[in-house]
Amino acid sequence: MAKVLIPTPLRQFTAKQDSVIAPGATVGEVLASLTTQFPDLRKQLFTDEGKVRSFVNVYLNDEDIRYIGKDAAPTADGDTLSLVPSIAGGAR
Amino acid sequence: MIRIETEPWAAMVAHAQASYPNECCGAMLGTTVSTPDGDTKVVHEAIALQNAFEGAQAARYELRPEDLLASDKAARERHMDLIGIYHSHPDCDAYFSTTDLQNSCPWYSFVVLSIQNGVFHHANSWLPNFDQTEAAKEELTY
Ligand SMILES: [Zn+2]
Numbered sequence: 001m002a003k004v005l006i007p008t009p010l011r012q013f014t015a016k017q018d019s020v021i022a023p024g025a026t027v028g029e030v031l032a033s034l035t036t037q038f039p040d041l042r043k044q045l046f047t048d049e050g051k052v053r054s055f056v057n058v059y060l061n062d063e064d065i066r067y068i069g070k071d072a073a074p075t076a077d078g079d080t081l082s083l084v085p086s087i088a089g090g091a092r
Numbered sequence: 093m094i095r096i097e098t099e100p101w102a103a104m105v106a107h108a109q110a111s112y113p114n115e116c117c118g119a120m121l122g123t124t125v126s127t128p129d130g131d132t133k134v135v136h137e138a139i140a141l142q143n144a145f146e147g148a149q150a151a152r153y154e155l156r157p158e159d160l161l162a163s164d165k166a167a168r169e170r171h172m173d174l175i176g177i178y179h180s181h182p183d184c185d186a187y188f189s190t191t192d193l194q195n196s197c198p199w200y201s202f203v204v205l206s207i208q209n210g211v212f213h214h215a216n217s218w219l220p221n222f223d224q225t226e227a228a229k230e231e232l233t234y
Contacts, residue, residue: 007164008124008173009199018168055197055224057157064157084161085199087177088145089192090115090152091184 002030002060002079010083013040027060028071030081045083057084093132093231094176094201094217096120100138101234105212107140108180108205114149117141119163120176120203133175133201139163152191153179176201176217183208188218188227196220201230 001023006014014020015038022037024030031052035042045056052058058065059082065073075081096104100120107116122135141163145154155177164174177200181187186206188196196202198220206213217232 005164005168007199008175055195059157059161062158062161082161082164084157084164085197086157086195087160087197087200088152088154088195089179089189089202090145091181091189092151092191 001077002027002075002081004030004034004081005083007083007085010041010044013044014038024075026071027058027065027069027073027075027081030075031058031071055085055087057086058082059084093130093233094135094203095132096135096138096203096232096234097122098234100135103138103140104178104203104205107138108178108207109210109212111143111180111182112207112210113182115143115145115151115153115180115182117143117153117155117177117179119155119160119174120178120201121163121167121170121172122175123172124175135176136172137170138178139166150182151184154195174200176203178203178205180205180207186214186216188216188220192218193220193224193227196224196227198222198224202227203232 022034120135121137145152186204217230218227220227
C-alpha cells in the first residue's frame with residue numbers, strides 16, 4: 001500500500017483528491033490499483049500497450065523507480081509515490 | 093487563462109535576463125480560481141530552477157525531475173499547486189518550438205519569455221496537447 005500524490009491537473013480524474021491511498025505490494029501493483037479505482041487516470045499515465053508514458057517519471061519517496069527495480073520495487077505502508085513529468089525544450 | 097502576479101513575474105523576468113544568452117527554466121506555483129468565464133490560474137510564486145541540459149544552453153533547457161518534485165512539495169506545503177513551467181528564448185520569439193513540444197507534458201501551462209539582446213521583449217503561454225503534436229496559446233496576463 002502506498003500514498004500516491006496526484007498532480008493538480010490530474011485531480012479531475014481522482015474526484016478532486018490530491019492524494020490517493022492505493023493497495024499493492026509493488027510500485028506496479030499500486031499503479032494498477034490506482035488506475036482501477038480511477039480508470040480515467042489510466043490514459044494519462046499509461047500508453048495503450050500498458051507502458052508508463054515517456055513523459056511520466058515515477059518516484060517512490062525520493063527515488064526514481066528506474067534505479068530501484070522499476071515496477072517491481074516493493075512498497076511498504078507509509079511510502080509515497082509521486083508522478084513527475086520529464087520536461088525539456090529549446091528555442092531551436 | 094493564466095495570470096502572473098507582479099512579484100513572481102518580476103522574478104521570472106530577472107531570472108531570464110540574468111541567464112541570457114542562455115535559456116533559463118523554472119516552476120510556477122499558484123492556485124486556480126473558478127470564474128463564470130472559466131478557470132483562471134493565478135501564479136503567486138516563481139521558483140528558479142537549474143537548466144540541467146548538458147551542452148550549449150543558448151537554445152536548450154532541461155528540468156531535473158528531482159527539482160520538479162521538490163517544487164511540487166513546496167507548493168503543497170504552502171497550500172498552492174504546481175501549475176506551470178517557464179523558460180526563456182534568448183534572441184528568439186516566444187513561440188513553442190518543436191523541441192519544446194516533443195519534451196512537454198500536457199499537465200501544465202508553459203510560459204515562454206522572449207529575451208532580445210538581454211532584455212525582456214514579450215511572452216506567451218502554451219498548453220501542449222496529450223500527444224505532444226500541438227500547443228494551444230493560452231491567454232496570459234502579468
Ligand atoms: Zn522553448
